Amino acid sequence: MLRGMVRSPDTRQRLIDSARELIYSRSYADVGVAAICEHAGVRKGSFYHFFPSKQELTLAVLDASFLEIKQQLLDRAFVPDRPPLARLERFLDLAWRFQKQMKEATGHMPGCPFGNLGAELSTRDETIRRKVDAVFSSLRTGMRDLLAEAVQAGDLEPVDIDATAAAMLAYVEGVLLTAKTRNDPDVFKQLAPAMLGIRIPPQAENA
Amino acid sequence: MLRGMVRSPDTRQRLIDSARELIYSRSYADVGVAAICEHAGVRKGSFYHFFPSKQELTLAVLDASFLEIKQQLLDRAFVPDRPPLARLERFLDLAWRFQKQMKEATGHMPGCPFGNLGAELSTRDETIRRKVDAVFSSLRTGMRDLLAEAVQAGDLEPVDIDATAAAMLAYVEGVLLTAKTRNDPDVFKQLAPAMLGIRIPPQAENA
DNA sequence: AGCATAGTTGACTGGTCGGTCCAGTCAAGC
DNA sequence: GCTTGACTGGACCGACCAGTCAACTATGCT
Structure with a gap:
């Protein structure tokens, strides 16, 4: 049978x-x-x-995590049924829900799967460091495209979209790490929205 | 003798x-x-x-690292010989110089000694997690006091100084982690100044 | 049927882990 | 000079580490 x-x-x-x-x-x-x-x-x-090694498995894990994040978080949050900046808000909300749910299920805030590995292994394993870097690079690109759309739509003043995308992503990473260290999902909820206000002006500095 | x-x-x-x-x-x-x-x-x-254990040594290490950061970074950057926000700029500049120097000396970006341990151990060792949290709390307090001074001096519009201090610190952590993962000190230099523009408004949300 | 091969198994290796134990050493207090 | 107790040296522990290997099993192909 x-x-x-x-x-x-x-x-x-x-x-x-x-x-x-x-x-x-x-x-x-x-x-x-x-x-x-x-x-x-x-x-x-x-x-x-x-x-062939634990390292190779970890590279595969990074691919799988990226796919998971893309499908479960980015593709859901970035559905173009609303303005770009509102999609960013939805992204933060989904991320917060997930962190909170993990906290309830395991008692701990897991933080970011890529940031965690980057922090632990960047100085010790160049191959994994590069892989984590590549994942972050993909995430930045997604964010960059969204910002470009927002600028085009007039929802956002002209900024250095690459640098601003990098800054926003860095901020989310920092907030995730802070929330993890405090073991409190509400930290994410309180701090994350400030991501939307981060700007890096075009070219050299100005005001 | x-x-x-x-x-x-x-x-x-x-x-x-x-x-x-x-x-x-x-x-x-x-x-x-x-x-x-x-x-x-x-x-x-x-x-x-x-x-008595490696864990206990690590707690002592966290104390020593905090003392080092305070004396070599905060106490130098926060000397009140200029406006509060200019002291924040000096803080970022000193932090960047140090990261760059470490990169040149070791080939790697070390990131933040507290953030690293927080990311690696927060889910596995509650005692260390609490210690890292306490260190971050102290850093936030220093930042908060500086923001309070800036508001008082009229250099900064009224904000939620506690939340804004937390957000600025989270941002620095995120930028340090990003620079570490890219193994490039210039990432810090490019992104860090945006810390000065982060705001979390008082009380509930508004604009 | 027969063979090749992808997949599985569990015993095994050398090395490292954090931690223990205790006999010895040395300086200070009596 | 004897005792005390902080400190040192280093052998030693069981557990675990990532990784190896040869024998085995089942499947698919011809």
Whole structure:
């Protein structure tokens, strides 16, 4: 009776998902390969059949996290059913809901999956650092496009959209880290909206 | 001549200093007790004479780091020889110089010693999380006082000084993390000045 | 049927982890 | 000079680390 594909249909994906969840809620160093395998219901040998190292798995985790964030957060928040800046507000609201929900479920604020890895590993693993950088770069591009649209629509005065996108993203990262360190989702709720007011003027400085 | 206290004058302090340097430039998990001892020229047994655990040493490291930041950064930047907001600019400039100097010396951007530990350990060690939170709280207070002075002097419109101080600090943390992940001090230089424009209005929301 | 191969298993390795233990050392107080 | 107690040295501990390996199983292809 519907035997089919007995041999674990998606061992590789289960490993990625387990690692993503565990590393996100703890840290890279605190989660061993053995713990990831146990959570995924997979034996050590199978792990190394699919991934040559913990580092390589982590790169795959970063891809998976980016996909998740894009689909669950960005694509939802950025639906063009309202003005660009209102979409940014929706983005912050969705992000806050998620952080709050994680706090309720686990007792901890997880922060940003990319910021966490960047903070922990940037000085120690150049490959992972570059990957995190690439993810942030993609996020910045999305933000930049939104700001360009806002400028075009006249909802935003002309700014250096690249720098302003980077600044807004940095601010969100900082707020996430602050909320995580205080272990309080309301910190995010209180501080995040100020992101919308951040501006970096075009070219050199002026007023 | 001037014998006194032959028995290692400051073994404890050397351990703290070594741990501070190593953990700051790598991470908590990447630096073992053995490495700290070796760097300090101290044997394992002595370590555990002065500190009951690596965690306790880390708490002492946080105190030492805070003292260092206060003396080398805050106390220098906040000298009241100019208007409050100009002191904030000087703070950013000093912070940038330090990050740049570390990059040149080690090849890496270290980021913020508190933010790093907060990101890595907040979900895993409640005691350290609280300590990091306390440090941030002190920093916020310093920033808050400066903003209060700026408002009083008429250099800044009335804002929610507590929330605005928190937002500015969060922004600096985010910029430091961004610069660390990109491994480029110029990111800090470009983005940091926007901190001065961050505002959170008093009480409820308005415009 | 037979073979190739993707996938699985669990025992195993060398090394490192944080932490323990205790005999020894030295300076100060009596 | 003897005792006390802070401090030191270093051997040692069990647990865990990332990673290896050879034997095994099931599936798909011919």
